[in-house]
Amino acid sequence: MPGPLHGFRIVDLTSMISGPLATMILADQGADVIKVENPDGGDHTRAANNRRNGFSASFLNNNRNKRSVALDLKNPAAREALLRLLATADVLVQNFRPGVVERMGLGEDAVRAVAPAIVYVSISGFGETGPYAQKPVYDPLVQAVSGLATIQAGSDGERPRLVRTIIPDKLTAYNAAQAITAALLARERTGPGEPKGQHIRLSMLDAVIAFLWASDMGSQTFVGEQIPQQQAASFIDLIYETATSPISAAVQTNREWVALTGALDKPEWLDDPRFKTPALRQRHIDERLMLTQEALRARSAEYWLDRLTQAGVPCAPVLTRSAMLSDPQVIANGIIEETEHPTAGQLRQARPAARFSVSRAGSARGGAALGEHTVEVLAELGYSGEQIAALAAREQAA
Incomplete structure (x- = not known):
């Protein structure tokens, strides 16, 4: 259709x-x-x-x-x-x-x-x-x-x-x-x-x-309140070096925090007074992320991704543009399509993000x-x- x-x-x-x-x-x-x-x-x-x-x-x-x-x-x-x-x-x-x-x-x-x-x-x-x-x-x-x-x-x-x-x-x-x-x-x-x-x-x-x-103007939202200088949640991106290639990992809930400490073999972090509650972990976010980075440098990206995934810790590889093309999740979703342009030749492009169950959406004609x-x-x-x-x-x- x-x-x-x-x-x-x-x-x-x-x-x-x-x-x-x-x-x-x-x-x-x-x-x-x-x-x-x-x-x-x-x-x-x-x-x-x-x-x-x-x-x-x-x-x-x-x-x-x-x-x-x-x-x-x-x-x-x-x-x-x-x-x-x-x-x-x-x-x-x-x-x-x-x-x-x-x-x-x-x-x-x-x-x-x-x-x-x-x-x-x-x-x-x-x-x-x-x-x-x-x-x-x-x-x-x-x-x-x-x-x-x-x-x-x-x-x-x-x-x-x-x-x-x-x-x-x-x-x-x-x-x-x-x-x-x-x-x-x-x-x-x-x-x-x-x-x-x-x-x-x-x-x-x-x-x-x-x-x-939607996410970055919380201190500008309440009219009449004194607006503090906007502070960063962290000065460290959630991109970690490993012994091979970088990965990303993020924890929000208590369950994920406990899972992370287990996956990294750091049970002592659970007793650290800086990390006892979500509020304290947020307050000491830079120290927490630096400790996580130190632990992740010890082994390969493949090792950590497997271990973190099994523990239920949200994680993913950090891919270059070229590596993204062959990522199994990208392939499974059919996100990248190849078409033939009459002049420019074989093209590789992302399909439209929204897929319709009945109506067709996609590339029928190149530029x-x-x-x-x-x-x-x-x-x-x-x-x-x-x-x-x-x-x-x-x-x-x-």
């Missing part, structure tokens, strides 16, 4: 990661996503490194299952073609800097004139108003302003550190995909005469701060060449071959 979003059309004007990843999630779930790109280079990630046969990994990993249409939106005829496309669409997603899309003649009012019920989505870096709204934005800047870099350092008093993956971009993408689905569901349930389409506004800063509040589907999509809109050729000629002359 087709994906759960089969029958919905999404016009994607975004580039880089946050917007394209959001629309790829929906494309994987069956939506007809039409990516509209500038003929002069297209999405910026097309030019990224780590590439083969003209396709970058970054572009391929954020743009599968989409059709690509190349239109120079500075050309009035191309803009008219886009509006004609939008009249057939359920969703428009754009991530231009605030104000740009209006100057292009594609603001919400202009689009609703041809598509009154469309879900209009605006993704920004810092939001549409405020002193940072017009700043150019990249992931490190959002990590800095949101507090994420300080949280990653472990303490407000330590030097801030960036998370080594673009969390703001990807969080924004997942928030946007969920919000779009919610807006489509709400639209389907509206009665006669009720507003149909909504305007979803989402910034990377919104997404990260909301994400952090498209720039403008690969321009003729196909324009013909679907009723353009004749002569009109398509004339539009292409006008864009080349512009």
